[in-house]
Amino acid sequence: MTLEEKVRKTLAELGATDAQSVETLFAEVRAAMEAERQDLVSRGATSEAERNQLCKALRDRWLARKSGLVSLIDENWLKKAGKELKPTVGRRFNELREHSAGVEVDALLRAVPVSLEVHVSDPMHRTDSVAAEVSPAVALTDLTLPGYRRPLGSIHPVTRVMREIEDIFLNLGFAIETGPEVESVYYNFDALNIPESHPARDDWDTLYVDAQTVLRTHTSPVQIRAMEKHGAPLYIIIPGKCYRHDNPDSTHSPMFHQIEGLAIDTDITFADLKGTLDFFAKKFFGEKVRTSFHPSFFPFTEPSGEVAISCVFCDGQGCRICKESGWIEVMGCGMVHPEVLRHGGLDPDRYSGWAFGLGVERYAMMKYDINDIQLFYQSDVRFLEQF
Ligand code: DAH
Numbered sequence: 001m002t003l004e005e006k007v008r009k010t011l012a013e014l015g016a017t018d019a020q021s022v023e024t025l026f027a028e029v030r031a032a033m034e035a036e037r038q039d040l041v042s043r044g045a046t047s048e049a050e051r052n053q054l055c056k057a058l059r060d061r062w063l064a065r066k067s068g069l070v071s072l073i074d075e076n077w078l079k080k081a082g083k084e085l086k087p088t089v090g091r092r093f094n095e096l097r098e099h100s101a102g103v104e105v106d107a108l109l110r111a112v113p114v115s116l117e118v119h120v121s122d123p124m125h126r127t128d129s130v131a132a133e134v135s136p137a138v139a140l141t142d143l144t145l146p147g148y149r150r151p152l153g154s155i156h157p158v159t160r161v162m163r164e165i166e167d168i169f170l171n172l173g174f175a176i177e178t179g180p181e182v183e184s185v186y187y188n189f190d191a192l193n194i195p196e197s198h199p200a201r202d203d204w205d206t207l208y209v210d211a212q213t214v215l216r217t218h219t220s221p222v223q224i225r226a227m228e229k230h231g232a233p234l235y236i237i238i239p240g241k242c243y244r245h246d247n248p249d250s251t252h253s254p255m256f257h258q259i260e261g262l263a264i265d266t267d268i269t270f271a272d273l274k275g276t277l278d279f280f281a282k283k284f285f286g287e288k289v290r291t292s293f294h295p296s297f298f299p300f301t302e303p304s305g306e307v308a309i310s311c312v313f314c315d316g317q318g319c320r321i322c323k324e325s326g327w328i329e330v331m332g333c334g335m336v337h338p339e340v341l342r343h344g345g346l347d348p349d350r351y352s353g354w355a356f357g358l359g360v361e362r363y364a365m366m367k368y369d370i371n372d373i374q375l376f377y378q379s380d381v382r383f384l385e386q387f
Pocket of ligand 1: 261
């Protein structure tokens with residue numbers, strides 16, 4: 001009985017009623033598959049086309065979805081095996097399937113040599129054909145084969161939003177400035193006019209490295225560093241990582257990103273702040289968006305404000321996301337406190353400035369309708385490949 005005939009019968013019909021005879025049958029199948037593969041590999045082919053055709057024929061004989069030998073074994077031997085024999089048949093069938101990767105076209109093409117026609121021209125311009133066998137080793141290093149395709153990554157949504165915000169301000173003539181994430185208590189708090197008694201200084205909010213050093217809790221300390229370094233006029237934005245003693249939940253993370261903005265010149269007013277931030281909000285969230293400014297408090301600005309935008313989800317009508325208010329708060333801002341200018345080495349009688357600070361993750365969550373900040377940090381490709 002040929003192999004083709006055997007795989008069309010059930011194990012019972014073949015009289016394979018115990019594990020031993022199942023083993024023998026599968027050994028026979030594997031030996032046949034290997035022999036046919038070897039036969040093809042050692043035979044070679046006289047042309048590329050013939051090689052492709054031989055490889056495809058062998059693949060189809062074994063792996064064709066409906067009538068390939070492996071499928072027939074699945075149908076007739078495995079699926080119809082009795083309860084007792086099933087585990088043995090299953091195990092051997094899985095092995096056979098793994099082994100059958102060797103008769104996939106790709107694998108075969110790599111292994112099967114082609115006899116090349118080599119053309120040699122002599123000085124009389126006469127062309128002779130000489131057939132040369134190429135050994136399997138040479139065929140294995142065929143440099144004309146296409147390379148392996150590696151999946152492309154994508155830009156992380158937080159980075160993407162950060163760059164988008166940066167671009168808006170770069171186009172307005174702002175420059176990008178950065179500073180250290182491990183920061184001194186002086187730059188993180190004192191120079192920013194944050195008093196010794198301020199609750200943010202508490203161990204519970206700030207991650208201390210030692211008594212004089214913290215993981216910066218905001219990007220604002222770079223305001224002082226930039227004033228010291230560049231003086232005025234100064235138009236900068238400061239993107240970067242910040243750290244707080246927060247337990248992770250759907251809106252908090254001990255590490256997050258901020259972008260700070262700072263404009264200092266001889267005649268900066270609150271109107272400049274409002275105009276620039278309204279322009280920014282429309283560029284980022286869409287021209288339809290309206291902004292609203294209301295008073296707030298930060299030690300490093302006076303006056304201080306919060307900027308809210310008309311809710312991008314309900315267009316200001318009131319919904320679950322804006323808690324029925326029609327507005328969403330998007331940043332803190334204010335006129336730079338004279339004390340802060342002084343700490344940066346600038347004369348508050350000559351210069352004035354405005355500043356803002358925003359949380360990048362929040363912007364990304366709004367932009368892409370993401371409801372859990374933790375998704376940004378879990379490196380789950382199913383999440384990341386959507387961007
Ligand atoms: N640093 C503030 C924070 O982390 C945000 C902020 C508010 C920055 C107002 C500013 C500002 O520059 O003017 O909460």
